[in-house]
Amino acid sequence: MLVNTSGRFAGQKAHLLLPHLKENDTHCIDFHYYVSSKSGSSPGTLNIYVKVNDGPIGNPIWNTSITATWNRAELAISTFWPNFYQVVFEVVTSGHPGYVALDEVKVLGHPCTKTPHFLRLQSVEVNAGQFATFQCTANGGTDSGDRLWLQGIYVRDAPLKDIKVFNFRRFVALFSVVNATKRDAGNYRCMIRTEGGVGVSNYAELIVKGISQ
Numbered sequence: 001m002l003v004n005t006s007g008r009f010a011g012q013k014a015h016l017l018l019p020h021l022k023e024n025d026t027h028c029i030d031f032h033y034y035v036s037s038k039s040g041s042s043p044g045t046l047n048i049y050v051k052v053n054d055g056p057i058g059n060p061i062w063n064t065s066i067t068a069t070w071n072r073a074e075l076a077i078s079t080f081w082p083n084f085y086q087v088v089f090e091v092v093t094s095g096h097p098g099y100v101a102l103d104e105v106k107v108l109g110h111p112c113t114k115t116p117h118f119l120r121l122q123s124v125e126v127n128a129g130q131f132a133t134f135q136c137t138a139n140g141g142t143d144s145g146d147r148l149w150l151q152g153i154y155v156r157d158a159p160l161k162d163i164k165v166f167n168f169r170r171f172v173a174l175f176s177v178v179n180a181t182k183r184d185a186g187n188y189r190c191m192i193r194t195e196g197g198v199g200v201s202n203y204a205e206l207i208v209k210g211i212s213q
Helices: none
Strands: 002-004 013-017 028-036 044-052 062-064 071-077 085-093 099-108 124-127 132-139 147-152 158-167 170-177 186-193 197-200 204-209
Touching (some): 124 132
Antiparallel strands (some): 002 099
């Protein structure tokens, strides 16, 4: 996929959609990307979305707006049978001339090498006003430079509360939706952004019982 942004108005979009995928066996999506212009101004933003079961597209799981050379990244997506998912690559033009490109998009039959894979995330049920804690267990390593958060659909994201590292191949991240109300009820997933890519868990539901104050 190659997008030439010259002569394009800001906000125009191009999409590349992968086929529906199921994760009966662990795999990794690997790709190369390039975002550059001669002026030094970003020609646009490259976003990546993961839709589950043809549901809402949600927020981007990964994005970038400027790179000087070709780079490689990987997606460790955890979605379990019978659910399926679809990866959507999106380019949004900025109004500046340049190029945004994707190449060598591969679905590999093994875990990602630089990005952890999350195990199945369980749903959480709390009473209104309580803290709802999601426990995100992952196979793989993490370091201080990684960003972890709990991403929701049409609900607020939750920051990292605590992390417990068992060894270089397993850790648990804890996230809390504080003072949960009916407006916080919905679907959430674990996210990690590493130097090498991004890891995404399945969606789990937050159920809030009782009357919110």
